[in-house]
Structure formats: structure tokens, C-alpha cells
Amino acid sequence: MAKKRIVKKKPTKDNAQNFSKYIRRFWILFTGGVFTFFFMFLLASWGLLGEMPDHTILENPKTFLATEIISSDNQTLGKFYLDDNRTPIDYEELPKELVDALVATEDIRYYYHSGIDFRGTMRAIYKMGRGGGASTISQQLAKLLFTKQVSSNKFQRIIQKVREWVIATRLERQYTKEEIIAMYFNIYDFGNNADGIRSATRIYFGKEPKDLKLKESAMLVGMFKNSSLYNPRSDRNPVGVRNRRNVVLAQMYKYEYISEATKDSLQNTQLDLNYSPESHREGTATYFRAYLDKFMKDWIKENPKPDGSKYNLYNDGLKIYTTIDSRMQQYAEDAVGRHMPRLQAEFDNQNTPDRNKTAPFLELDTKEIEKLMNSGMRRSERWRVLKLAGKSEKEIKASFQIPTQMSIFAWKNGKPTEIDTVMKPMDSMRYYKSFLQPGMMSMDPQTGHVKAWVGGMNFRHFQYDHVKTGKRQVGSTFKPFVYATAIDQLHLSPCDTIPRQQITIEAGKYGNPESWTVTNDDARYDGFLTLKAALGSSVNTATARLMDKVGPEPVVDMAKNLGIESYIPAVPAIALGTPDISVYEMVAAYSTFANKGVYNKPVMVTRIQDKNGTVLFQFTPETRDVLSAEVAYTTINLMEGVVQGGSGSRLRGSNRASQAVYKEIITGYPYELNNPIAGKTGTTQNQSDGWFMGMVPNLVTGVWVGAEDRAVHFKSTTYGQGAAMALPIWGMYMKSCYADEELGISKGEFEVPENLSIEVDCSKWEGNGTDSGDTDDDLDGVIDF
Template identity: 75%
Template sequence: MAKAKQVKNENHEFDKYVRWFWIIFSAGILFIVLLFSLASWGAFGELPDHTQLENPKTNLATEIISSDGVTLGKFYFNDNRTPVGYDELPKHLVDALVATEDARYYQHSGIDIRGTLRAIVKLGRGGGASTISQQLAKQLFHGEGSTNVLERILQKVKEWIIAIRLERQYTKEEILAQYFNIYDFNNNADGIRSASRIYFGKEPKDLDLKESAMLVGMFKNSSLYNPRPDRNPVGVKNRRNVVLSQMEKYGYITEKVKDSLQKTELGLNYSPESHREGTATYFREYLRAFMKDWIKNNPKPDGTLYNLNSDGLKVYTTIDSRMQKYAEEAVQKHMPRLQAEFFHQNTPNRNPTAPFLELDQSEIEALMNRSMRQSERWRHMKYDLGKSEKEIKESFSKPTQMTVFSWKGEIDTIMKPMDSMRYYKSFLHPGLMSMDPQTGQVKAWVGGMNYKHFQYDHVKAGKRQVGSTFKPFVYATAIDQLHLSPCDILPRSQITIEAGKYGNPEPWSPKNADGDYGGSMTLKDALANSVNTVTARVMDKVGPRPVVDLVKKLGVESDIPPVPSIALGTADLSVYEMVGAYSAFANKGVYTKPVMVTSITDKNNTVLYQVKPETRDVLSEETAYVTVKLMEGVTESGSGVRLRTTGAEAYRPDYKEIVTGYPYQFTNPIAGKTGTTQNQSDGWFMGMVPNLVTGVWVGAEDRSVHFASITYGQGAAMALPIWALYMKSCYADPDLNISQEDFDVPVDLSIRVDCSGTSSDNNSKSGSKQELPDDLDF
């Protein structure tokens, strides 16, 4: 009896334990259900609704896209992110992520129960339990976890709920794409597209297996496994090899492939993306101003303004990435050699006022003081730091650690700011723009040599005297009004336009560069050799006002006084204006306004802007063609003849001289004009073929910085080589289809252009001799 009672009591105790177990278990279940229910109802903080899940808020950079589909750069503040679709991700990249971060990704619905239980039992020591969907939820909606245990639990609950909702809202492929696009790979590499471009210089679809493995390895900790050469290359390689091992473990690659790839180096092509580096930097800054103006005048449907740095706009431009590359390479090849010669001629021994010429010490001091007050350093100290003028001036004489530009690479040095300003004034700067004359599309834009150190744009912002490149406008006016022919002959004797005529305040008597005023010559020879007196006679026949009217119709907006001296290029114009104006000659007299942007779309590819080309008839087709034939003489026997040289020697018939050192060897028709301003301060070359017009300017920041002689200071030595190098590269790329044909002849041509039966007066040189440098390997 006692034993039965004892058994009964034991059974009662057991039942009590079972009962308590189920009570606790049920309570736990109810607690979990209640916890998840409260969390889903927003009791612990707002959760994203259907709309937010459909359109998660992420900052997307504005992308600048070339005419041939290459990303030139981006506008962004903190997030350099441009999303890509799942179909743009290589399979091995996706396999690497799944194998490393979530092996059962395709079997669960947002939460991996097995992984969660394992993490609970092992207290996280066997690896985390977060699925890719949970990690995406964390990245999109609540960021890093709290250090507070209770808050961390609540965040984890919300993370689970969001992950499940994401799985209901999106396909597995869409979730993978979002996760690749949201992750921060460091070094402005936001998202897989930026990471691929910055670390390997390629698009995601072009990544190979080991590159994909390295990027996936960064998901563990992109700061710790940062592949920059100066950070942790050994750790990055080890982490990449872990990813490869995971891929072999789950059957995505063979052991042989794994072993082979684990022995390889990272193979980085680190190409940081920043606003001051990369390709087309000057154009991108022009485009930034264009976009800000467009945004101001084109609000969203709800009335708010687009954000250039975060709304994911796409700006489709006319720039051809290949031609832009060739243009920048031409500048990089020519300018160091030209600069080296300038430095050679302007040592303190050869020029005590170097780099300035024709200035005395008081003028130099005044110039430097003006530059000091216009500097960013002055602005920062005066307005940001509130320093006195005395303190600011003193700071310019105190040695400071700085990094300065040189053509051999940046130099870390200690220098007085005033000395660094003088050093920078020694540099010659380039400006180049290339345009399709028929469409107006700008194909290349080089506003300077290094945007990081020299921000001023010499394509559109900079305006300098154009010299003899203005003369074709004078001749075109005379051809249009008087039907002059390139074969017409005028005397090269001196001419004086008296004061008062055409509103000229003083008598004007231009001089020829060679001092020769004997004989006569054809208009073609006169333009080819920039004979000033002949141009002045042509100007006197038409008057300056019609010339200015023509130039204005050709798109020039700068002020040009209607005085005779403009015939020799005294006006200050930009490369942008000159290329646009010259393009009408190549386009049969039709001016087409330069176009830089063809369309703008939003992040959903909805078109927001479409270009409407602006054109107008300015000259007859005959006048434009005759002017082109005049300019062809420049490259046939004039100042641009070096374009025709073979590299060994070239015969220049106008003054019986052998010209060496210019192996360009162009044989196709080229119309062009060189330009050299007073004291050799500015060198120009405008060159045209039927479907491409390119203008180049070279000069220093201050006009008092220039070559002492015309040997190196002429446009043919300063600017023409850049044009030639650029065009050689363009012609070497058959995909560009740059014309090598003749300009189209008008069907009703009545003006004589073939001057083979007409020659200049044999008693006089037909052109002005200009000494050509042969020791720069241009």
C-alpha cells in the first residue's frame, strides 16, 4: 500500500513537471507570437510598409554616360551607388555569395531555422544565423545592431519580420541584386558596380572568378578586408581563399580550380573614383553646373526638386569615351615636353624675372598680390577663419607642407604659399574641344591638364585672344559679300586705316611678322601664311561690322568691338565658341549649337529631358566651301604644313626649307588655321575634316608668362601637335569613322578655288618664314 502510494506521488510529481513544462513552453510560444505580433504592429518601432518595401530609400548617384555607353563619372555626396540588375551579375559572383553567406538561401523563406537553432545552441560560436534576406533587411531599414541586449533582441525580431516580408515581395534573384547593390565596399565603392570599377576597373559582368571571390570576402568586414595596397593585402587574400574553399565545399567549383586560384595574387586595378580624378573631369564639372540649372527649372511632379547627388538620375552625354581618352592622352604626351622647354628657357640665369617676361619687379609684385587675394587660401582664412589681412599675408610667407603638381608626378614638399603660387604660374595650360559639325555633338572636352591641381576650365570658361584663327571670319565675310576667290591677288604692302573710319579711334597700320611688304599674293597664300596686311585690306573692303555680325550668327556670345584690328584676332573668345563657329564652315554654312547632353532619365529610366538641336543657316554652301578651301592652304603650304611631314623631312615650298621632327604624315584633306597672339602669349590651332572640328589652345594663366621667341611660342608649336596626336589616335580607331575624304563640293559652285594656275609674285616670298623647333619630339 505504501509503495503504491509512493508511486502515485511520484506520478503526481511527474505530471506536475510535465504540466509546468507545457505551461512554460506554451507561454514561451505565446510570448514569441506576441513579441512578433507586437513588432509587426509597430509596437517596438515603425516597420516598413508595402510601399517602402517596394521602393526602399537608398541614395543613388547620378551617372554620367558617354555616347558609346561608358560611365564617365558620377555625382554623389556620400553614396557612390549605381544599381545593377541580377542579369548583370556573373553566376560565379552569386555562387560565391550564397556559398559563403547563406548556403541554404534557396531553401528557406527569409529565416534559416537550422542555422538559428545552431547559433542558439552554440551561442553564436559556430557562425551566425543571419540569412542574406536578413542582412538585406538590416542594411535597408535599421543599420547596425545595438550593444544593448534587449534592444538587440528587438532589432533581431524586426529583422526577421522584414526578411520574411522581403521574401514575399521579391524573388530570390531580386533580393540578391539588392544586397549586392546596397553593400558598402569602402573607398567610395558603394554597391557592386562601383566596387568592380574601383577595385578592378571593370563592370560586374566582366569580373572573373577570383575577383568575385575577393569582393564577396569583403561582406564579412569591408574595413578589415580592404584590398587597397596600403591596407591588408595578406588578410584580403586569405579571406578570398576562404570564399573559394566555401565554393568548393558546396560544389560550385572543383578542388583543382580552388587550389589553382588560391595560389594567385589579388590582381587589383585600383582606380579610385572621385570628382577630381578620372576621365573628362573638366567636362563633368561643366555638366554639374548644367544639371544644377536644369534641376532648378524642372521640378518633380510633386513640386520638389531632384537631388543631383542622391536621386539616381542618368545623364546621357555626347562625349565619346574613346575620343575623350585620345584627347587626354594627346595633352599628356605633348604638354610635358613643351613645359620642359619652357622651364629650360626660363631659369633665373636666362630670365631674372622668370616666369614673367616684360614685367619689372613692381609689376610682378602687384600681379602676385592680386593673385594672393583671389586665392582659395585667402578666401578660407578671411571668411571661414576670420583672420586679419595682416595675418593672412604673413601666412603666405611661412613654409607649409603641401603637395604640388609636376609632370613627373605629385611632389610632397615644404614651400611658402607665395612660392607655390609663382611655381604654378610657370605652367602652360591646354584647352581642347572636338565636335561633330553636322549634329553639334561635342565628342571630347579637355579643359586643362590636371583637375585636382588646376580647376579652371579652358574650354568654356577661359577666353583668350584668338590671333590669326579669327582671319577666316574676315575672309568668309568678303567671300559672302564680294564673291572673292582664294585665287584673287592683293598687294602685301603696308596699309593704314585712318582714324575715324569704322569708328576707329586711332590710325591702324598692321605689320607683317617677317617685316616683308613687297609684291602681291593670292588670298589663299595670304591666309596660309597669316600675312596681316592682306587681311587688313580684306577687312577694309567689307568693314568690321559685317564681320562681327557674321561671328555673332556663328554662335559667339563674347563682346567683339567692331573695329578693324579684330581682323588680326584681338578679341578674347573661348575654345567652345571658336569650335562652334568653325563648325558652320564644315557643315555647309549651317550653324549647329554645340550639344553636350542628349537626354536625362530618372532612376526608373523615365525620360525627363530630350535635346532639341538648334540650327540656323548663316552662310551659303558655296561661301562655306570656298572658306574651307582657303583654310586647306594652311596645311598644304602654310603654318600647318608640318601635319604633312614624313618624320624624316618635308619640303616647304614657300621658303625652300627642310622641316624635321614632326612625323604626323597626314595625307587627307585638312582645313585649319594656326593662331599666335602678341608676345606669343597664346597658341591656337583650329583643324577640320568633314565630320570633325577640333580646336586647341595653349597658354599660361597670365599673359606675361610666355616663350621669348616665336620658335616655340607660335600656335604651330604649342597647339598644333596636340591636334595632330589626337587625330592620329582617332584615325587609328576605325570604329570612330572619322572622315579622310574631301569636303563636299557644292553643285552650283561659281567661285574659282583651284589656284594651280595662279601664283603669288615670284619677286617676293609668298609667306612669312617662321623658325620651327626641331628638338622637341612633337
């Protein structure tokens, strides 16, 4: 069979012309496209397609940085911010696995391009975006920093994309690859006030970035796709968050950052969040941070920037270095959290409507309670807001009787909780008045550095600070000031003796308007006591006799020199602790005794730096000599008797009698603190206030417990004394501090001054003057009264 001959047709002239036409059109379109691209690129670089950042702005991108509060052990206590809770970190602080996860997921050719991934761009154009976007990490950073998300209009999106390209290339010229990655992590909003990677790791996992595990890094990188949709705290997409994390792990495996076995094992794990919100009303040291907020605002008013403008506490990224030790702060908060619910439970048990028809108030009739509640109503936030809204008093009062949806604080199984309920605002006010509140401060007497500050039990619901703002009657914790004055003026010894018998200071003496007769709580008035035993047992008549001997004016002067700033009337009754004084002042005053008579003004802030590390403030110690070392040591020796055999003795080993009486509230008992401790309990006349001031050579801590209103209190001293209300907090706190040996809290003796001329060893005097039958023949010497 003959082969069929194929005859090729010769191109005609018309066909050749058509082909050439198509070729010309292609090159015209291609050249035009390239020209248009570069022309738009040029227009964007000139700023004609929208404002572009100049060189100065690129060097210092405008971002809002939170002010960071840093503890003495270099931990973040909290931050001040309005919208952006951002604290930038350097690239070196990012774990390698976190960076690898980002590159593998977002921009695998990151280290090989200069801001624009042309290969990825061509792929995105060819697949019309179905094969993934082409934005590089540099472009995404450019969008976050300098461009805004526009509408779905395609032309506007193209313009924005061109602007991002231009800015990305400029960023690549301005910064290293590592700096760009750090900026990207620092600028991104991870939701829930987690602005930037450091806030995100602290909020979602309760740790610093350097401590992240691989699966945690993968979850955070997964959030870059959409932090709202893939938010682990949201109920919108719980499965999607985990799936997105697993996509990141798969990408890391794909590009050989991790093995298949690692990928498979981690993909089967849960997210394991440790959600730790960073807000002004939550977290650690909330009351201290509230004090610091006011401190900083006052400092900012008096310390402008070099250009005359004022620092912004919430946006300028200041760093405030404080004296608070995060470990001791946590121990203090834990001690309060353990003791207060048990004490509250006992109080509530004693103040049921059946047992006390005016509960939680005592000794008030219906009219007095109504007056007290109306006064509280006028001081409330609700009253203030409605008054500003133009409501009449009649309307405002009526609103307090309308049931309202609210969340109230409660103790549940020994833990703080919130209960959603419907309640009249007036009823909620009465409900909150039944709660006992704590105030606690701890300070190094040698430096004045405040180590712990607990102003209440829950800042979210109780924002009044009971450390510095609150002032209450100090009861017997004032007595050491009287004893110190007497020792200073009369050169008394702890072994000197004093009679128990009643004493009356007549009207007119020391300006007394009427006669003042002092009695003892135990109604014993026979025999004699050493000064050490008298203070240890807090004998009222003994303190009153010393006051009568030295006069109230020198005692007031002594208290003022020790750091008490509150008003103290120069009347004899102050001997028993009638003045209202803050925990802050009392701790500073007692610290003077522990510091050999030298007063150190409490220090909370050691320095302030700007975001660049420039020191703006450095504290200067404020000290003064108040007492001789001899008088200070003698007063300390007196207060050691309180713990050795007086009202503070339960800090020692187990005491079965005390354990039986206080079994409901003696959390942490027995404390078994057998090292030298000086201290003093304090209880006011109607059990409204319970105090304990405790000292070891390098730490002084004061604790107060009481209710908002003095009419809310225990019926008797069984539970309403300082030894039951406040001392357990001190005992648990100190046990925790001693267990943490890194803190170096002293267990040694108080240092004896050289050439001590006052006799402090009373052991050679038979009976120590503690028995009612003691006579002056048994003792060192009876003070001439």
C-alpha cells in the first residue's frame, strides 16, 4: 500500500501577519504590565498612592507600649496600659522553635528574598489566590505597622498591596531579618489583651517566651492567620484552634524542622492552656499596682520629658523597678487566701439572723443602721454615676431598691468566686459590709524596701487599700511606743517591775477633760510584773502607769519620729492604742526598732526607665536617727517576750489548748517558728480590729484584719483578738518565706549593741515577775510610781 504523502501548507502572507500581530500584542501587554507595575511601584514610593512612612518613622515605628512593673527578683508584676498591652522583646529572647514555626508556616523563603517573594507572587497570580497568598513576613509587618485593611474593592486592594511591597523592601533595607521577625512578633495582637508575643505567652501559658514548648509555639503561630477565629479562649472555634496548631506542626515537618514522630505525638495533645489574664484588677500585687498608679501619675506631673511634654503612663513603655519580691508577694497573698475564708466562715456562723437580728452589725439599732447604710449609699459609685447623669436624689434612692442583675463576691470551698444573682443594690451593700478585710505589708528594715503589699482580699470587688489608705485603731500595738519612750527617758530595764493595780489619771492632768481609770482585761490587780511580762501579756494598767510617768507629749513625739504621720492627740488614752494609723506607718515605725533606732522611709520604687533604657528616676534613701541602738534593742527584747510567753506564743510549737479553741480559724497551725521573733498583738475594745506586728532581724511585717465598718465585729475576744484574726496570716507567711531559702530571711538573734548598759536578761530574777504573788523582793527593782 502506498504511503500517503503529507503535504505541508506554506504559510500564507495573511497567516504570518496575524501571528506577528499576536506576538506584538503579547509584548505590548507584557511590557505595559511590567511598566505599569513599576510605575505603580514608583508612585507608591513617592507617596502618591497614599501616605508612606519616611526614614525617621521606619527607624521608630509608632506603637503603643505598656508600662511594665518589675519586681526586685526581675519578674513582671503587671502592666499599665489602655488598649495595647505590649512589651517588646529582642530576637534573642525568642525560642528557635517559635521562629522556625513562623517561617515554615508563613514564609518559607523568608531568608532568601528582600521583602517580596516573586515566586510566591507568580504562583498566587497563576492560581488566582487558591494556592495560598504571597505575603511575606515583611509585607505582613508593613501592613500591621503602616497600612490599614481596606474594603473588598479589588483596585484598592491592589494599591494597598503595592504599598505593602514598597514598605516591605524599605523594612528589609532598614532592619536585619532577625529584627523584622522580632518586630512582627512584638506587634501582633493575639487577643485577650495579649498584644505582642510576650503578653501572649504570659496570658495563654503563664510563662515567658523563652520557656515555650514546641506545641505552644505552634498554637501561637497558628493565631497569625486570624487571632479572633483561632483564639483558644473563644467558644467560636475550639476544634479549629487545635487543627490550626496541627497545620503549623505539619508545615514544620514538611520543611524538616521536626521529625514525623514529633509531629504525630504533638498533634494528639491538648492545648494545655494556663490562662493568666493581665488586667488592672487581676493578677498579683493588685493593690500595690493601684498605689503605684497614683505614685506614677504624681511623678509624671513633676517630671516632664526634655521637650516639655509629659510621659504617658499607658503608651510610652516605661519600666518601673520596684522593691516588691514576687515570691514573697505570692506567699503573702496565699496566706491571706488561706486564712480569710475560714475566719469569715466563723464570723458568718456567729452572725446568722437567728443569732444576731441586726447582722452583720452589732450594738446598732434600726435607725443607726439605716443612717449608716444611707451614708454608704451616698458614697457609692452608683450614686456618683447617676448624679452625673442628672438624676434627682429621689430617683437615685429609688434605684437602690430595684432588683438588678449583678455578680457578687463569695467564698466557696475556701476559694474566691463570683455568683451571678439578682439583688437590690441596697441589699448588696449590706451583704458586702459583712466581709472581713485584711491589710498586710512586709519590709526590710535595713533598706526600707517593701517586699510584699496586700491591701485587701479581692481587688476586683474590694478596691479600698488597707495598707496605706486605710487607717484603723491600732490597739495594743501602740504600747511599744510608750515603753520605748519610758526606756529612753528613764533608762528602764525589761527586768524592772511595775504593779498590776488599777490606776486613775485625774481630770485636768495632761489636759484630760475627765478622770481616766484603767482596768485590765483579766481583772487582775495584785502583785507586780516585770516590764517584759507586762508587755508580753499586754497589761493595760502597766502601760498606763508608764504613760503617766513620761506624759503623752513625749510619746506622741516618739511615734512621729518613728514615722507615724497620722494625727495622734496628746492625751493619756493613746497608751491603749486609740489613734487610727495605717499598716504602712506601723510597719515603718516597728522597722526602726529592728534597724537599731534608724528610721528608713519605706521604698517601693528603686528606679524608672524609658523604653530605651534611659534612667529617669533613681530613689534616694530617706533616713534619720530616732533612738539609740541601746533603746531600740531593749524595746525589741521586750517584744520578744510577747512571742516567748505572751499573746504571740502560738507562733511557737503546738499548743493543744489554743488548737482546741481556734480549730476553725487557725489555718497553718502549729507554726513552729522557734527562731528569735519580736512582735505585738493588738485588739481594739469592741473587737473591730485585730493586729499583729512581727519582726525578725531583716524583715518586719504588719497584719491588720477587720470589717469596713467598726460596727461589724466579733462578739468576744475568743475570735476577735489580734492573735486569732491577724497572727495566723503572719505565721503562714513566715513559714513560706523560711521554706524558700533563697530569700535569706533571718533566723538569728537580734544584734546586741556594743556597750549595752541596760540589763535585758531577766532569767536570774526568780519567776520573771509573771506571777500575781511576786513581790519586789523577788525582782530587780520596783519603779517608783
